[in-house]
Structure formats: structure tokens, C-alpha cells
Amino acid sequence: MTIEMGTPEAGRLGDVTRVLAQWQHDDVPVQVHPGDIGWFWRFGAERTARATRTWSRGAELLAVGLLDGPDLLRLAFAPGTLREEELARRVAADASAPGSGVLPAGKVYVEAPAGALVRDLLAEDGWRSGEAWTLLRLDLGAPVPDPGVLVEEIGPERAHEWAAVVRASFDGSTFDGERWHAMAAGAPYADARCLLARDRQGRAAAAVAVWSAGPGRIGLIEPLGVHRDHRGHGHGRAITHAAARALRELGSSSVAVYTPSGNTGGVATYLSAGMERVSERLDLYRDTP
Template sequence: MATTLHTPGIDGLREAVDALRDWQHDGAPMQLHPGDLGWYWRTGAAATAAAVRTWLRNGRILAVGLLDGPGLLRLTTAPDARQDEELARRLAADVTAPERGVLPEGRANVEAPVDALLHDLLREAGWHTDEPWTPLRIDLTRPVKDPGVRIEVVTRPAQAEAYAAVHRAAFDGSAFTDERWHAMATGSPFTDARSLLAYDDEGTAVAAVTVWSAGPGRPGLLEPMGVHRDHRRHGYGMAISTAAAAALRQLGATTALVCTPTSNTAAVATYESAGFHQLPNIHDRYRTA
């Protein structure tokens, strides 16, 4: 039976999240994680459902994609389907044809695991290699060092407000609010997640992160991590990243992953200072028209 494209709707989101959980394993290439859907859930369940695409064959989900912004599809497949030719050709056809409702006309990017056959097909179709991203990973089979600052898990409304304020001050153009945090916290991926705040000696929230577990024995994800612009260069990025790794270890994750543009050398250095190690750079595929 041929592979078919679906927009799963709200009722199908849990199946997509569960598939992503099952596909995470140590040693796998950087790929779409259930935490990526969890972070998108800040826009609400309906918006998240509208942004998700699944590809099924014989009732089994073989690929999950997230339309993570205009013209960007973040995509992964079941590990045993990376080199499935029929699936790869269906994916390539769906992302190339705007009428399929996956990507619009004009500039578009596709993120996929480096070992996916889809890369070869997109290259043959004229898609180019975009700017590099650097994945980083830390082994959580050993204890993580103490972050050295006060860390709190966000559970109360006042903490959600503080988390949102730090996020807005960490990322230019951010419109994140405590309402969006509460929306994110209603999503099924947040069952295995924690939002953390780091405080300075005066009790001011200075850094924030959300960590996403895919379940015990699987890699977890940091998404996002940010330091308040008024409190940078004081080691708070290292502290909150260390706390994030410790939280994922408590959730049973075997490794913690994060990915940042290679050009963001400050972020790469921050993660390395927290004990993360660089993995080989990865690239999106893009077309200009």
C-alpha cells in the first residue's frame, strides 16, 4: 500500500507525539523530538495540530513533520524507514508541490535526519544546503555537576510570569507570555517536561529553560534556553544548562541534546562550559523558488 499524507488534527496529536518518542534513541542523528511539538504547543492545541503532518502506510506512522514557521518543515522518520525509497519519494513530492499543503511557493526549508534518503532526492531536485547548525550532547549516565545557583521548577503562576519575562528579555522579538506557558503546559509532551528558572544572589530570575524527556532510557531535549539580556556574561547560561541536564537525568534521560546555529559561537561555548560536547554539524535543505 502507498504512503499517504495526513493532517492528524487534535485527536491525532498524541499518536504523532508517541511516534516521535518511540523513534528517539542514543546514537540517532539529531531529529525532530516530541519536545519540539511540546514547545510549539505554546500556540495552543489547535494551532499545533494544524502545523503537524504525518505520513502513514498500512495504518503505521512512518514520518512526522512540523511546520515550524513560514516555509520551514522539520521532519523525521521511523528509524527503519530512513532509506525507504517509496516513502522518500512521497516526502519529496509532497514538500516540492505547494498544492499538497505542506510548504508554500517560494523560499522553503526542510530539516531531516542526515541519514535520510530524502536528502539525496532533494539535492537531485535542485535543493541547496543551508547554513550549518551545531548539535551538542551530554552523557547523563553519570551525575551532573551542581549549577551553583538557585534553581526552581516552574509550577506556580508567579513563576510562569517570571519565566515569560526572562524569555522575552532573552530573545529579540519574543512575544512569549505566561498564558503561552500555561498553554504549553497543557500539551501531552509536557507530561515529561520541566521548565526551570535560575536566580541570582538577589533573588532575580536571570535565566530560563524548558527540558523535554522522551521517556526513560531515551535522549531528552533543551528547548529553549535563554539568559536575560541584562544578566549575561555571569555564567548563568552555563548554570541553567547544567540544571537542565540534571533535570533530564532525574526524568530518566540517558543523554541531553540541544542544537544551535553554528554562527552563534557564544551559545556553543555556553553549552560546552556546561559539559555538552559538539556533534558533527547538520544542514537544512532549501529551495529559493
């Protein structure tokens, strides 16, 4: 039976993320997480479905891709399939062909797990190493330090305040309360929490969303931001501790985050919170007319 690529209907996207959650284990390379799709869901279910690609053999889901922007494909593979040749060749061919409905012509990027055969095949086809990303992880088997600041779990009535901190944390962000509600309506948010840290004067200083993949599996931080007016006071470390504690309560085995290696401040914040630098991974890119 041949491997087929598809785009799920919005109503079936929850089924895809539930299978994807089952792939998140500490003994496999960190890859696209249900939380990545959950964060993308801020743009609505229909747009999220259009940005999702699946590769299946019959009814068996083998790989999931998220078009995290029109020029970036992020990939995840079912356990045991990282080096499966037929699957890798099909994914590589679809990623490389501008007419396949995956990536357009021009400069495009693929992010694939460490050790995946698709990385080797793309490199053989002329794809080059691109931006470096640092993976950090914290084992949640032991208790996590108290954040030391007031941390609140945010619900619909405070979505605007959480959104304002996110906007003030990332240059160019347009995140608002409406997008929070869209994100919270997505299937992955059933296993997610949004947290807000305040300074001693009660001002909102830092925000984070954490995504569980279920008990005994890797949890994800996406996003984490400190308001530009509150940096340099330990709020990043505090909200990281709060995120880890929340995922531990949800039963996650560990917490992971990927951040650009050039984001030295972000990397330093995660390290100061006790996370360990696990590895550095390069994405791949090609540039065609």
C-alpha cells in the same frame, strides 16, 4: 499499500507525539523530538495540529513533519526508515510541491536527519544547502555538576516570571504567561520541566524548558535563554547543568540541543557546560516563484 500524508486532528496529536517519543534513541540521528512539538504547543493545540504532517502506511506511522513556521519543515523518521526509498520519495515530492499542503511557493526550507535519503533526493531536485546547525549532546550516564546557583521548577503560579525571562532572552519574542499555560496543557509537557535560575540577589536570570521522551531516550533542551541583563556571569552554564540534572532525574539517556552554528555564544555556553559538539548539519532550501 501506499504511503499517505495527513494532518492529525488536535485530539489525536498526543498519539503522534507518543510514537515520536519512541523514535528518540542514542543510536539514531537526532531529529524532531516530542519537545519540539511541545514547545510549538504554546500557540495552542489547534494551531499545533495544523502545523503537523504525518506520513503513514496504513496504521503505521513512518514520518512526522513539523512546520516550524510557514516556510520551514522539520522531519523525523521511524527507526529503520531513513533510507526507505518509497517513503523518501513521497516526503520529497510533498515538500517540493507548493500545492501539496506542506510548503508554499517562494523560499522554503527542509530540516532532515543526517543520512536521510530525502536529503539526497531534494539535492538532486535542485535544493541547496542552507544554514548550518550544530548538534551538541551530553551523556547522562554520569552525575552532572551542581549548577551552583538557586534553581526553581516553575509551575502555573510563576509562569509569568519564567515567560518574562524568555522574552528578555530572545529578540522579538512575544512569549507570555498565556502561552506558557497553552504549552503546559499539551501532551508532551507531561514529561517536561520549566526551570528558572536566580542570581545572588534573587533576580531571575535564566530559563530553560527540558523535554523527556521517556526513560532511556534522548532528552531535549528547548528553549534555553539568559536574560539580556544577566549575561556574562555563568548563568547559561548553570542553567544548562540544571537542565541536564532534571533530564537525568527523568531517566533520559542523554541531553541534546541544536543551535545555529552562527550562534557562537550559545555554542560556547553549551561546551562550557560539558556538552560535546557532535556534528554540524545543513538545512536545505529552494526558491521558486
